[in-house]
Amino acid sequence: MEAAPAPTGHNSGDGDTPKPHYHGHRGRVRERVLKSGTEPLADYELLELMLFYSIERIDTKPLAKRLLERFGTLGDVFAAEPEQLREFEIDQRTLIHFKAMREVGRRLAERKVKDMPVLTNWQQLIDYCHAALAHEKTEQFRILFLDSKNVLIADEVQQRGTIDHAPVYPREVVKRALALNAAALILVHNHPSGDPKPSRDDIEMTREIKAAAGALGISIHDHLVIGRKGHASFRSLGLLT
Template sequence: MGKAKRSATELGREPATDDGALVALLAAGLRLQTSDNVWRVSGNTLPHRLMLRDAGGTWNRLDQCWDFTGEDPTTRLVAAIEAAPTPSGHNSGNAEAPKPHYHGHRGRVRERVLKTGTEPLADYELLELLLFYSIERIDTKPLAKRLLERFGTLGDVFAAEPGQLREFEIDQRTLVHFKALREVGRRLAERKVKDMPVLTNWQQLIDYCHAALAHEKTEQFRILFLDTKNVLIADEVQQRGTIDHTPVYPREVVKRALALNAAALILVHNHPTQPF
């Protein structure tokens, strides 16, 4: 009983309903929290989404919950739950509700990838597939197409600033996903040049620098530290600048080279306003 009350008063605000109503919400798999006259319903909301919408709720895609403004919605939500008909299904005796056009689409895409691999996928299909694992319950194909239309390439989507992605209601989970994917690409490229003589793998080095810098929105000054056999010891960002400028401090470059016992350096610099 105490837990039910605490979940509805996360920030110390007393609920306007009794514990029985809160327990009824918990029994339905729903949790109620409030702050600044905004009531948020989270938990197992999928079976109740139509009821929550009809009760005046708005789906908050960023926080993955239903928002209600104004007075405490607990009483009307409990009444709606109690008045709701038995869910339709193969055991209910009722006809199933029509399924959305994208019903089963994710499963079909996964099956296609398992059979033919990812190579035949168009960029929007590959992005759509990746979005499956961070965005639930919606058709992600239109979002994937809009992102590519806005940013141009997959690399530019993954490198987009959080503020730019917020225009598309991209939540924090997807932001983290994009950052991780970009880092995976950089590390895969790095693997091809690490522990190898860089000067005999020049194209791989160029490919690595492209993966690391091509989609940066500001200028960077990177240093590749090599040993006596021209094998990569370390790759470090020495300075970050603006869209058209970055400072370089020779003293810091030499100091770091001595600390790593590097025998040679490759200095790498990008221009975000020009193709890499």
């Protein structure tokens, strides 16, 4: 009795099964990165590459483009709320990946200002503040404590608040500065609205902290307000006089 012929078509094992249009794409992207590095990659390509390692067996390019179209920047994608990302069927694995990438960026920026005189590394300080605060969804008030040589001793979150307010108490600021033996402070907070223009409350609060700190010989070098696309400096605006 003759053997039945082998099945043909899509179920055959002869290699005739049509492959998806993105077959081999991941390998080509990796080869491109190994050859030319990541700098030439567009934002969507960089995001697509990162998604390779948390999402398997699908074309991640359309997802990367949709995420950037929805949120705007890589930083905004990584800082998006879990509920927002679930609209794109982002699973827990990818969510954790995004959180880790955001923290990596913050720590790399922090390393450039840590243990260095911050007044002579001002742009690096601005970059660090943006990495730490620009994409926060609620207002956060941080203090950079400096020693007598303006080297960063500590960066601490003093208060967390709502979308437009974080209560700050000058007495607590000065108390912590004394505990750390700080000679100077740089105040930093974010505006989740994106507009870094100081509010009237920001200006009044800064004056109160400056007066309380000045009475104990502690200088206020600046108060930075961080927005998504820029920052405001109280010193540059003449608001620390």
